[in-house]
Amino acid sequence: MTRLLPARLADALARRFNYDTRSAMLFIAPVMTVLAVVAVFPIAYSLYLSFFKLKLTRPHRVPFVWFDNYIDLLGDGLFWSSVGRTVYFSVISVTAIAVLAMLIALLLNETFRGRRILSAILLIPWAIPTVANGLMWKWIYDSGYGALNGLLLQLGWIDKYLIWLGDPDKTIPLIANAFVWKEVPLATILILVTMKSIPADLYRAAKVDGANVMQRFVHITLPSLKPGFALVAIYETMMAIRHFDLFFILTEGGPGEASHVSAWHVYAETFRNLSFGTGSALAYMMAIVTFVLAYFIIRTLGRRI
Amino acid sequence: MSTKPAGYRYRERPRLPDLAYKLAIFAASVVLLTYVLAPFAWLVSSSFQTEAEIVSVPPHWIPHEPTLENFEAIFFYDQEEVTYESRSKADPASGGYIPSTAKSLLPAMWNSFKVAIAVVILNLLVGVPAAYAMAKIRFKGRNASVYTILTTRVIPDIALVVPFFLVIKNLGLLDSLWALILTYLAITVPFTVFILVGYFESLPDDLDKAARIDGCSRFQTLTRVFLPLAVPSLVAVILFTFLTSWNEFLLALMFTQTQAAQTLPIIVASFTSDFTISFSFINAAGVVAVIPPVIVAIMFERYIVSGLTAGAVKG
Amino acid sequence: MARIRFDNVTKYYGNVLAVDKLNLDIRDKEFVVLLGPSGCGKTTTLNMIAGLEELSEGDIWFDDEIVNFMPPHKRDVAMVFQSYALYPHKSVYENIAFGLAMRKYPKAEIDKRVRDAAARLHIDHLLDRRPNQLSGGQRQRVALGRAMVRQPAVFLMDEPLSNLDAALRVSMRAEIKELHQTMQTTFVYVTHDQAEALTLADRIVVMKDGIVQQLGAPDEIYEQPRNMFVASFLGNPPINYLEGELVASNGRMAFRRGGLTLSLNSEASAKLSGQEERKAILGIRPEDVDDRNEPVEGGAIHGHVNFVMPIGSDQFLNMKLEGEELFFRVGKETRHRNGEEVTLAANLDRLHLFDPETEKSLLWD
Numbered sequence: 003m004t005r006l007l008p009a010r011l012a013d014a015l016a017r018r019f020n021y022d023t024r025s026a027m028l029f030i031a032p033v034m035t036v037l038a039v040v041a042v043f044p045i046a047y048s049l050y051l052s053f054f055k056l057k058l059t060r061p062h063r064v065p066f067v068w069f070d071n072y073i074d075l076l077g078d079g080l081f082w083s084s085v086g087r088t089v090y091f092s093v094i095s096v097t098a099i100a101v102l103a104m105l106i107a108l109l110l111n112e113t114f115r116g117r118r119i120l121s122a123i124l125l126i127p128w129a130i131p132t133v134a135n136g137l138m139w140k141w142i143y144d145s146g147y148g149a150l151n152g153l154l155l156q157l158g159w160i161d162k163y164l165i166w167l168g169d170p171d172k173t174i175p176l177i178a179n180a181f182v183w184k185e186v187p188l189a190t191i192l193i194l195v196t197m198k199s200i201p202a203d204l205y206r207a208a209k210v211d212g213a214n215v216m217q218r219f220v221h222i223t224l225p226s227l228k229p230g231f232a233l234v235a236i237y238e239t240m241m242a243i244r245h246f247d248l249f250f251i252l253t254e255g256g257p258g259e260a261s262h263v264s265a266w267h268v269y270a271e272t273f274r275n276l277s278f279g280t281g282s283a284l285a286y287m288m289a290i291v292t293f294v295l296a297y298f299i300i301r302t303l304g305r306r307i
Numbered sequence: 308m309s310t311k312p313a314g315y316r317y318r319e320r321p322r323l324p325d326l327a328y329k330l331a332i333f334a335a336s337v338v339l340l341t342y343v344l345a346p347f348a349w350l351v352s353s354s355f356q357t358e359a360e361i362v363s364v365p366p367h368w369i370p371h372e373p374t375l376e377n378f379e380a381i382f383f384y385d386q387e388e389v390t391y392e393s394r395s396k397a398d399p400a401s402g403g404y405i406p407s408t409a410k411s412l413l414p415a416m417w418n419s420f421k422v423a424i425a426v427v428i429l430n431l432l433v434g435v436p437a438a439y440a441m442a443k444i445r446f447k448g449r450n451a452s453v454y455t456i457l458t459t460r461v462i463p464d465i466a467l468v469v470p471f472f473l474v475i476k477n478l479g480l481l482d483s484l485w486a487l488i489l490t491y492l493a494i495t496v497p498f499t500v501f502i503l504v505g506y507f508e509s510l511p512d513d514l515d516k517a518a519r520i521d522g523c524s525r526f527q528t529l530t531r532v533f534l535p536l537a538v539p540s541l542v543a544v545i546l547f548t549f550l551t552s553w554n555e556f557l558l559a560l561m562f563t564q565t566q567a568a569q570t571l572p573i574i575v576a577s578f579t580s581d582f583t584i585s586f587s588f589i590n591a592a593g594v595v596a597v598i599p600p601v602i603v604a605i606m607f608e609r610y611i612v613s614g615l616t617a618g619a620v621k622g
Numbered sequence: 623m624a625r626i627r628f629d630n631v632t633k634y635y636g637n638v639l640a641v642d643k644l645n646l647d648i649r650d651k652e653f654v655v656l657l658g659p660s661g662c663g664k665t666t667t668l669n670m671i672a673g674l675e676e677l678s679e680g681d682i683w684f685d686d687e688i689v690n691f692m693p694p695h696k697r698d699v700a701m702v703f704q705s706y707a708l709y710p711h712k713s714v715y716e717n718i719a720f721g722l723a724m725r726k727y728p729k730a731e732i733d734k735r736v737r738d739a740a741a742r743l744h745i746d747h748l749l750d751r752r753p754n755q756l757s758g759g760q761r762q763r764v765a766l767g768r769a770m771v772r773q774p775a776v777f778l779m780d781e782p783l784s785n786l787d788a789a790l791r792v793s794m795r796a797e798i799k800e801l802h803q804t805m806q807t808t809f810v811y812v813t814h815d816q817a818e819a820l821t822l823a824d825r826i827v828v829m830k831d832g833i834v835q836q837l838g839a840p841d842e843i844y845e846q847p848r849n850m851f852v853a854s855f856l857g858n859p860p861i862n863y864l865e866g867e868l869v870a871s872n873g874r875m876a877f878r879r880g881g882l883t884l885s886l887n888s889e890a891s892a893k894l895s896g897q898e899e900r901k902a903i904l905g906i907r908p909e910d911v912d913d914r915n916e917p918v919e920g921g922a923i924h925g926h927v928n929f930v931m932p933i934g935s936d937q938f939l940n941m942k943l944e945g946e947e948l949f950f951r952v953g954k955e956t957r958h959r960n961g962e963e964v965t966l967a968a969n970l971d972r973l974h975l976f977d978p979e980t981e982k983s984l985l986w987d
Contacts, residue, residue: 034437
């Protein structure tokens with residue numbers, strides 16, 4: 003492959019690196035270039051932008067303001083309340099996901115007729131585009147004609163139609179429900195994979211030792227699932243923190259500020275207020291938070307590499 | 308229970324625990340099926356209802372007068388010109404309000420498809436050699452490369468938006484599919500590499516050595532020996548990349564403004580902000596948007612699971 | 623009391639027959655070894671004793687009770703697994719104590735038993751460690767300890783030594799034998815290693831394809847194998863086989879192939895008299911020849927030495943005779959050379975004869 007390069011460059015490389023390293027470099031070059039352009043560059047540029055006051059309403063006055071954007075953000079009440087809402091959303095989502103994933107994984111770990119079909123059907127929520135997911139739930143939650151109202155009315159749990167997404171107290175849990183519904187399949191697969199790697203002999207030994215089903219679950223299954231749980235918790239937290247699509251489709255950050263989470267805040271600042279400077283700063287801060295979380299993921303994975 | 312002679316109590320399989328177990332599994336399966344399918348079923352059911360029926364209180368779970376008119380509007384969009392006149396004349400209760408963007412649904416789907424295919428091809432071209440190198444070649448900086456690539460996915464999409472927007476705007480690419488293709492690479496390539504590296508690592512090292520002794524260059528080793536063996540993971544990568552690209556919303560929202568370049572999720576989302584909403588039509592659009600990925604996912608379920616596990620279990 | 627009886631027990635996995643009408647009577651305090659190649663059904667049989675597998679047909683008795691579907695924890699058995707199956711998230715102490723804790727023994731009793739067993743197995747200094755901090759041999763002892771403290775009626779072991787290195791394996795065999803003496807309990811032990819079976823067992827059950835080939839004391843199985851499979855499975859290096867036929871010679875019966883004639887001893891001759899020209903397969907073990915003394919009439923083996931493999935105390939001779947390749951073991955007094963023509967004296971009391979079609983022994987049943 004070095005035939006592609008000009009002769010002198012090829013020679014210089016050949017002298018410095020052996021065949022293996024040269025091949026490796028060539029094979030990796032495309033990936034690294036692509037990622038440098040589409041991943042590394044935006045981060046660097048984002049950081050750069052965050053030091054300027056850039057408002058698209060006044061595109062020619064771009065003063066360099068050091069950390070002013072960050073300070074403005076930190077002083078903004080909306081920023082902090084949106085962080086709070088993000089945390090709230092993430093905590094309830096991830097908890098629900100972890101619990102549901104484990105229950106479903108327990109079921110799918112048993113062998114029974116129709117299990118394959120069930121697994122395949124389980125993938126439906128994962129495959130659905132987030133947009134379609136949002137639409138679907140928006141229609142279900144609809145205050146005038148939605149299925150949720152209809153169902154509850156028929157069950158007799160309410161006596162007239164309620165407002166769902168429009169109620170500030172209910173907004174985030176409802177969005178979380180839609181988010182959880184879509185994320186559960188992937189989380190289940192991750193937990194199921196960990197479950198399947200638990201050696202069967204451990205359960206046999208426990209049976210001989212006299213442990214019943216509940217005891218086997220507590221003493222063997224749960225402790226062995228810890229790395230799986232950690233992975234799911236961290237990954238889904240990352241996903242929850244940066245999630246945007248549902249907030250756009252279901253509530254557009256409202257009503258009022260009821261679902262104004264950090265991801266929405268970035269969008270609002272950048273595309274509604276057209277303040278690219280603060281938008282970048284906020285995006286950059288979110289990037290740092292997710293980076294820290296990802297560090298923990300890679301460490302958890304790293305223990306198994 | 309009949310009393311058996313001493314010592315014969317455990318001769319037959321006890322019925323009760325066996326039954327209880329089977330019952331529990333059945334009940335749990337039904338609950339799971341309901342949880343997964345009920346919302347989806349409601350979506351499908353709604354799409355077959357007329358506007359008049361869909362606003363019933365309480366809702367008709369199964370359409371009493373199923374109709375295909377919503378789907379007709381989508382697929383035969385060029386047959387009925389929807390103008391302001393024809394819309395304002397129609398009575399909401401009789402149904403038939405089709406958003407003006409309806410006729411861009413299928414073209415948008417075609418856009419989504421073009422983008423997805425391009426992203427898949429580029430992912431494979433770029434990711435496969437890199438994954439092979441990182442899995443099988445010992446070189447300085449191998450671990451660093453792996454970590455770097457994984458880390459890039461850490462960046463939330465939001466952070467990509469602003470810098471990309473400015474660059475793309477300045478390059479004049481704002482409304483083209485290329486903007487999407489390039490940015491989608493950022494969100495798909497790291498995962499692709501992750502899956503492929505995991506799978507390649509699980510293939511025996513000895514094959515690599517044998518091939519090179521037999522005279523293959525590194526590239527030939529990759530193409531002739533490892534690629535055929537890696538088919539399951541390649542399938543998984545194609546699926547993941549295709550689905551991610553098909554479903555992506557945020558970046559497409561930012562970078563495309565006219566229907567020339569808009570992809571399916573954007574069009575579908577735009578229905579919700581259209582002031583004359585035809586509920587049943589929206590649901591039909593949702594169904595159309597959903598069917599391809601769902602079919603793909605169900606057909607290739609085995610590959611999806613094994614593609615994920617190859618990476619996660621082997622590390 | 624811990625008698626185990628298999629009464630026509632059959633086990634299917636789907637359509638695959640794993641164990642075929644097994645009839646077995648294991649006596650109290652006996653050390654029984656289930657021996658055979660992989661897939662012969664020995665582990666399945668062990669699992670059925672433990673209650674980890676359900677039988678398809680037949681009955682299994684523990685003393686006077688049928689235990690077909692009795693769950694494992696009611697059966698008073700303890701088991702040592704090939705993979706040890708130690709609970710990775712528990713300490714060694716907790717691992718050993720687990721079975722007792724599940725059965726709600728008082729804490730003082732548990733503590734006493736655990737420490738006693740640990741002391742006996744020399745792992746008392748490891749009680750606070752986790753399994754992943756132990757060596758293979760140490761893990762094996764923990765697995766033994768876990769089974770020991772239960773003081774069960776039946777002690778089951780599934781190839782417990784196969785993951786250890788050779789030296790450790792030999793020393794552990796002795797310890798297990800000693801354990802059996804001390805505990806005075808029924809032991810059922812599964813292995814594919816014939817040497818292990820011969821050293822440990824009171825009785826050996828040789829299995830193949832789910833069927834018992836032979837059942838008896840080690841010496842009996844070694845010296846009087848009932849078919850060719852058993853004859854070749856026990857003994858290392860394995861028995862030599864030669865096809866030929868029976869002839870009458872000098873008032874006795876003999877085996878002949880080409881130029882080789884070996885007379886049978888009086889018992890064998892009596893049993894097979896009148897069966898001239900019957901086709902037979904001769905079995906002769908490598909150690910049943912001698913190169914020091916002159917062979918008697920009808921007891922000589924002439925052959926060509928292909929190569930000699932010295933192994934410290936003896937020599938192995940790879941020999942060619944009558945068109946076949948055979949292996950013999952002799953002492954070192956006479957140094958043999960490659961290419962030599964050599965005459966060995968066969969031990970005529972140790973000849974085996976088999977029917978070529980049924981592969982059954984013509985001498986013993």
